[in-house]
Amino acid sequence: MSEVFLVVEDLTVRYGAQQVLQPVSFELKQGERLALIGESGSGKTTLAMAIAGLLPANAKTAGTIRFSALAHEPRAGRDIGVVFQDPDGSLDPMMRVGDQIAEVIVKHLKTSWAEARQRAAELMQQVQIADSQQRLRSYPHEFSGGQKQRIAIAAALAAEPQLLIADEPTSALDTVVQNHVAQLLDGLVRAQGLTMLFVTHDIALASQLADRIAVLYRGRLVELGTVEQVITAPQHDYTKALLATHIGLDWEKQPHLPEIDGVL
Ligand SMILES: Nc1ncnc2c1ncn2[C@@H]1O[C@H](COP(=O)(O)OP(=O)(O)OP(=O)(O)O)[C@@H](O)[C@H]1O
Ligand SMILES: [Mg+2]
Structure with a gap:
């Protein structure tokens, strides 16, 4: 059994009088991919940002x-x-996107700027930005939404983190681009053996990208199990309702996201 990476124990979060996370406890193993699902306002971002150490001061x-x-x-x-x-x-x-990625590398990996720019070009290539060497000099507005999200993924991976937290990284994109970005992220996470916490509304996407699924409902962790357990034998009524809205879900036949040719 692989090593435990992260332990969350009786974590609660309050904003003023509103308690948005009831005591939440779970573990993440090294290299494990956990999808966190739940309706809007259930506390997904709050839990993810608590783990990232990025909660607001209030x-x-x-x-x-x-x-x-x-x-x-x-x-x-x-x-x-x-x-x-x-x-x-x-x-x-x-700021030019190349400088943004290179800055992360210089800051955290203490490389020279020349080395960091070279590495930034490689990262841009990994996230399938064509002409990566030239595109280092472009500004964010010169890219499409899907390209920008792929560049944000490159920047998130630039310092070679062990844990990747992705908070609905594809929700702001249109459907075809969503699939491409999700597939790309999935490939990078698998290839690098990263531990991942993936927040999504989408139980079908969760079942494709994760090993286990956690369900938050009104700030409570109401379900946590392998994808198979949660999909085939959901315990909580909310999960059952969520699955009922995905009648066409056929996760066994489609364990990976479909291949999409070309760069979108
Ligand atoms: N900075 C904040 N100040 C006050 N209340 C907040 C703050 N951030 C979140 N909340 C409240 O905490 C609750 C949980 O919010 P959170 O953003 O974690 O939900 P979520 O599951 O990520 O929702 P969504 O799917 O819409 O992103 C909500 O009631 C929200 O209004
Ligand atoms: Mg959120």
């Missing part, structure tokens, strides 16, 4: 988040890469 937390596999406190951007729903929120519009 959030009051209690309980424990322990990174058992790390010898030190995790650093967001270094040990934990984060991809947000809106790529415009993670990319600086005034």
Whole structure:
């Protein structure tokens, strides 16, 4: 059995009088991919950002988040890469994308700028940006939404984090582009053996990208099991309702996302 990467124990989060996370406990193993699903407002982003150490100052937390596999406190951007729903929120519009990726590398991996730019071009290539060397000099607005999200993924992976937290990284994109970005992310996570927390509304996507699925309902973790357990034998009424809305879900026949040719 692989090593435990992360332990969350009785984690609660409050905003003023509103408790948005009831005591939540679970573990993530090294290299495991966990999908976190639940309706809007159920606390998915709150839980993901609590783990990333990126909650806003008005959030009051209690309980424990322990990174058992790390010898030190995790650093967001270094040990934990984060991809947000809106790529415009993670990319600086005034800075060339190559510099944004290279900056992460210089800061966290202490390389020279020349080395970091070279590495940035490789990362751009990995996320399938054509002419990556030239495109390092472009600004975010010169890319499509899907391209920007792929660049945000490159930036999140630039410091070689062990954990990737992706908070609905495809929700702001249209359907075809969504599939492409999800497939690309899936390939990178598998190839690098990353531990991943993937937040989504979409139980079909969750079943394709993750090993286990956790279901949050009104701030409570009401279900946590392997994809097979959750899909074939859901325990909670909310999960059953969620599955009922996905009658066409045929996850066994389609364990991987379909291949899409070309760069979108
Ligand atoms: N910064 C904040 N200040 C006050 N309340 C907040 C803040 N962020 C979130 N909340 C509240 O916490 C609850 C959980 O929000 P959260 O963003 O975690 O939900 P979510 O499951 O990610 O929803 P969505 O699917 O819409 O992204 C909501 O009631 C929300 O209004
Ligand atoms: Mg959210």
